[in-house]
Amino acid sequence: MFYSIKDKLNRYRFSYTCRQVFNTAPVTAGTDQPVAVLTQLQHKDLTMFLVAIKTFANKVPLAKIFIINDGSLTAADQTVLRSHLPIADIHDRTQFSAAGCPSGGCWERLLAIADFVKDYFVIQLDSDTLTLTDMPEVNECIATNTGFVIGTWDNQEIESMTVSSERVQKNNAPTMDSHVQMLAESRFINLDCENLRYVRGCAGFSGFPKASFDKQFIVDFSQKIEKEIGAKWHQWGSEQVMSNVVVANLDKSIVLPHPKYTDCGKMKIPGTCFVHFIGECRFKTSRYADLAKNAIQALLG
Secondary structure (H helix, E strand, O other): OHHHHHHHHHHHHHHHHOHHHHHOOOOOOOOOOOEEEEEEEOHHHHHHHHHHHHHHHOOOOOOEEEEEEOOOOOHHHHHHHHHHOOOEEEEEHHHOOOOOOOOOOOHHHHHHHHHHOOOOEEEEEOOOEEEOOOOHHHHHHHHOOOEEEEOOOOOOOOEEHHHHHHHHHHHHOOOOOOOHHHHHHHHHHHOOOOOOEEOOOEEEEEEEOOOOOOHHHHHHHHHHHHHHHHHHHHOOOHHHHHHHHHHHOOOOEEEEOOOOEEEOOOOOOOOOOEEEOOOOOOOOOOHHHHHHHHHHHHHHO
């Protein structure tokens, strides 16, 4: 209960500090190329998402925005979104499911990407992200139809799934009580994974090139890992594992340079151009709100 009250207070403070985002120009189509952002959105993150998408679209031209309603967006929320994001389509998360995959925990978001990637280069953009400066690496990935993911450490590369799994086993020896990501990664080695790759990235900012994968790849892998760890695979965090597997096994994909693209615990201003404000450090200080306020002022000119 205390956490819930504190979270509501922090979000109110952020929304108040960033209220000028509602005075910035709508996001319109900036390219005739099939480039789209997709996010799963909840009511309480509306202001955060407007900051995220408007600062991002200012640096990466978009043709489309797909918003997956988690079920909490009100009619008023959707009116605001359509006003500020006229290139957005809003879909209910119940439209996206697949037998053999978990439900909830953002799985509908990934399955939606699998649908829309047939026609678009799809960029998953979480609400708690902020674009600070130009992102040439992302624009180059779009131009060359290359996948990308925000990484976890410096000089990180996509690697063999076997190597990744062996490292997790050696360093952590996960058990069934471990976090689903650690447990799943440790069990990769039990799968037929000699020709597969993996990257410990973040699903909150990932790029999927047009026509780069299909839903069946997700279903097949999901069923294999569920046989290894059972109902654990249905816990929060499994979708991020699956997203990382998808990105790592695209024909072309990279890990974005770190900490140029990073989370809020590792950002180095002014070198960092894109920040994911993950929960553990999102509102720990006023840095997120201050940086967002400055970015909004830049949009206002």
